[in-house]
Amino acid sequence: MIEDKNQQRTALSDLGEFGLIDHLTSQFKVSQKSTIQSIGDDAAVLEFKNKQIVVTTDLLVEGVHFDLSYMPLKHLGYKAVIVNLSDVFAMNAKATQITVSIAVSNRFPLEALEELYAGIGTAAKIYDIDVVGGDTTSSTSGLLISVTAIGEVEKEDVVCRSGAKPNDLLVVTGDLGGAYMGLQVLEREKQVFLVNPNSQPDMEPYSYIIERQLKPEARKDIVKLFKDLEVKPTSMIDVSDGLSSEIMHLCKHSKVGCDLYEEKLPLDPQVISTCEEFNIDSTTVALNGGEDYELLFTLSQEDYPKIKANPNFTVIGYMTEPNVGMHLVTRAETKIPLQAQGWNALNDQE
C-alpha cells in the first residue's frame, strides 16, 4: 500500500491559530473576475452581472466516504473539490469559486494538511476556480471536509432535473462502474497488506479503475461541448450515487418513466475484466456503483444528430410516460423494474 516516507511532523499548534490559515491558503490566487474579495475577511465578496448563480455543498467524512489507508491526502483534497464541481456542471453551469472547511483531529501534523491543501490547490488550478473562504477547526476524531461550490450560468442555459419529457433520449457520458471496482481492488489490497505488509501487488492491470476511484475528474469539458454543439439537455444530473438512483431522480423530478437498455451500458474493458475476477455482475456495478462523476442527461430526439457518433456520449435508453414506470430492458429482452441501490450514506439533499 501507500507508504508514508515523510518523516517531518510539525504540530498544528506550532503555527498559531492564524499562522496556520495563512500558511495553508497562501497558495490560492484569485483568477475569476467575479471574485472581488477572497479569503481574509468575514465573508468573500463575489459579483456576477446578470448571471444566475448555482450553489452546491458536499461533506466527506473519514470512515464513511474515504479510508486514509489507501486514499492519499492529496488525492482526497482533489476529490473533495471534484465532487462539488460535478454538481455545478450538472446544472450546465461554469464553476467559479469554492469554500473549503476542514475538521481535523490532532493526530494529523501540519504536513498532512499541506498535502490535503495541495490537492485542493491542484484541482482549483486545473478547473480554474478560486478558493474564497473556509473554516479550519479541530475534531475529536478523524478528518472531515466540507466544500461549497459556486458557479455561474446564463438564465436560459440552466438545466435542472425536472425537464425530461416522454420520448427524450437518456444519455450518459464516459463509462460506468470504474470507481466502484477501483474501490474493490483497493479494499482487497488493504486486506492483503494487513496480512502481509511486505507484499508488492501489481496494480498495473487496475490503473484506470483505481484512478477513477482515487482521482476522479468532473466533466467540465461536457458543459463546453454542449455549447459548441448547440445542445441543451432537457434534464441533467451527475452520477455520484449510481446510475439507477440518478435515473430515478430524473424520472421523479420530471414526472416521466424510463426504459434503460442493459446492452447499452458503457463499460471500460478493465471494469469488465475486474468484475469477472471478482465474480461480480458488471450490470449491477454499472447501475449501482456510484462515484463515477459522469453526467446523465436527457435530450430531445430532434437533437440526436448533434451528438450522434460523438465518443463522449452513449444513448442508454429513453424516457416514457410516467404510468409505464422505470424499467431495465435486459439482454434477454425481459423488462425488470429499476431499483435504487441500498442504504448507503444518508446522502445528498441536492
Next chain:
Amino acid sequence: MIEDKNQQRTALSDLGEFGLIDHLTSQFKVSQKSTIQSIGDDAAVLEFKNKQIVVTTDLLVEGVHFDLSYMPLKHLGYKAVIVNLSDVFAMNAKATQITVSIAVSNRFPLEALEELYAGIGTAAKIYDIDVVGGDTTSSTSGLLISVTAIGEVEKEDVVCRSGAKPNDLLVVTGDLGGAYMGLQVLEREKQVFLVNPNSQPDMEPYSYIIERQLKPEARKDIVKLFKDLEVKPTSMIDVSDGLSSEIMHLCKHSKVGCDLYEEKLPLDPQVISTCEEFNIDSTTVALNGGEDYELLFTLSQEDYPKIKANPNFTVIGYMTEPNVGMHLVTRAETKIPLQAQGWNALNDQE
C-alpha cells in the same frame, strides 16, 4: 440539566435515504426573490441583479464547539445559522440564503434531527433567509454541522476589515462577555448534575448570560440601522473569537494601531456579578470571551454625531498610527499591549 422527556425514537434508516431529506427539508419555504431553485437539484440557483454577493462558511463540531449535555439540539441548529449570518452582517450585507450540511452518528434518532432542523428553520424564519441546499451524511462519531451563508450588498456598501484609518473611532454594539460567562455557569451546573442528578439549580439569576450562550442573535438590526443613520463604517468584523482577537484583525488588515479603554468596555450587570461569583476578571472576559456575535467597527470621527447617544453603540477606543501598536488603556491609566486569547480552535479563515 435538560432532561429528554421525548421517548419517541425512529431510526434514521426507517425513512430511507431520500425520505429523510424530504422529511427534514419540507419545512423550508422559499421567500427570497433571489432564490430561483432551492433544495432538490444538483445545486441551488440564485440570481442577484447587479449586487455583490457575500459568502461565508462555519463548521461546528461536537466536543469542540458545543456540548449536547447542556445545548438543546434546537438551540444548536439556531446557533449554527446565527454564527454564519453574523459574518454576513459584518460585511454590511443582507443575508439571503444558507446551505446546511450535517454529519451525524447513528446514536441520533430521527427525532433528534427534527429538533436540530426545527432550530435551523426558526432561525431561517426570523432572519428571513432561504435554506437552499445541503448534505446529510453519517459520521463515525458525534455530530458536525457545516453552514454556508450567502448575502447580497450594493457594491458601495461593502465594509471590509481593511478600511480603518488612524483617529477613527472604535465602536462595539451591545455588551461583551455574556456568552462566555453563560458557558461557565452551564459547565458548573453540568458538574453539579454529574454529582447529584436530583439537584434543581436556580438559573434565573443567569438567564441573560445563558441565553447569550445558548441562543445568540446576529445583529441584522445594526445593518439596517447603519442605513437609516446614513452611516458607513470604515471597517467591521463580528465578535466571535473575542474582542482582542477581532481588534487585532482590524488593525492588521487596516495597517493601523489602536488604543482601547478598559473603562469603556460594555458589560451587562449579570456579567459583572457572575464574574465576581466566579472570581474572574470581567475585563479579561470582555476581551477574550468570544461568541457574543456583536459587531465591532471603526467610524470616521465626523460621523460621531450620527451614532452619539444611540444605546446600541459604545465607543471603546480609537485607531492610531501603526507604529504606535495596539494597547489597552487600563482604569489605572497604564498602557499595556493588547494580546489575543490563547489557542482555541484552529479557527476561521475568513
